[in-house]
Amino acid sequence: MTPGELRIENVSVAVAGRALVHDACLEVAPGEVVALAGPNGAGKSTLLRTLYRARRPTSGRVLLDGEDVWRMGGRRLARRLAAVMQEPPGEFELTVYEVVAMGRSPYKRAFQGDDADDREIIMDALEALGVTALAQAPFDRLSGGEKQRVLIARALAQRAGTVVLDEPTNHLDLRHQLDALRLVRDLGVTAVVALHDLNLAAAFCDRICVMDAGRIVADGPPAEVLAPALLAEVYQVDAEVTIHPRTGLPQINVVPEPRRRTSL
Template identity: 50%
Template structure:
């Protein structure tokens, strides 16, 4: 895998049908670190990610990969650098699992070029790490939601990106596979930008967290600096007690079902 790349969102703004979904977003995801985006529904998290994997063009601002402007790269060049696991990654075509995973190599191939021995081993290893190797010959349409999510994660890893963006990657996954996937993200050593709804998962896995509300960055920093009772009340509208995890010391949130005080 190539050296990880610094990802920088510089004054990012997205406007759709006259409505500002994201405005003035500046955030850096550092090489070898996991940067999380959290916030209420509709706060602009997924919209920001779509600008990074070029599903959306920002209205204002710039996405930088090190000193390269993302929009100046060809689609093939950017696909070699940025891989995405999105919430819209489904397929209506019943490819086998091994065929879907192999699609991750597409940006690196020309025409109908066959996979090399190294690339086939890369696919095999990714399937093993995501616990889908035993499903290699199965059609993806026969899989459960969690199995399919792990297949798509394997495809993203096979792409060998320098930047990996993930939108709710733990959706549909049981707790074992959530932990395994997030641990694997740490081991890749690449630059990771991930959207998570679960604040406790974000606190456990992320080196840095950006909190969005109304399309604006409220704050960014280490989990223990950001995830305070005051911020959770202000941004999410719920009361929470923050306690240190007994093993790791990471902040863990205990919510009051009674709502905000």
């Protein structure tokens, strides 16, 4: 897997006359892991969809190693960019193994079966996400967290050098959240990860890009971006940012408003 260089150049997206993303610019260096953060409705998922060609930009370009992804053949792009989407897939009668094996499709001709190399890659992906024991289980009967891990395993089996993940920690418990992000970190791929949990973003990402109302309003290392003033402006919360004594990473603690007593 050779990590790619990803560039978002002046991308805007409008749907039914409503602007969802405004003139977004972002550069992700080969091997860099960038978190895309922001409140609900900020435009994170919409921007990510332009990267894996689920939503065509109204204007601007998305470049992978200098090539416009919207001009690349689908099979060729799939060998270089994998996506873990937020929307759950439709119900289909496939086993977990068969879902993960779909990650090998870009390397095959129509109706070509798995060879020994494919099977090894698929089993490695299942093991990496801790779902080997579920290999023959029906995918549509899994819990939300199990499905999420299987879909990450499918992207891993794709062996692409660039990965886009839209809220990959959704439905995952604490341990599997850490495992999934640590795996992305250790793969050495180029990754753009939409995350709500800013503490996880600070722990596993080189940079945090913050969106608000469809615009990129901050971009930089976690220690620079995660400032109380920005959190107050974008998230409208009172938060303290401290340095964790063991990790040396910024840690956000939201200060809750005091409870008001109600008289009966």
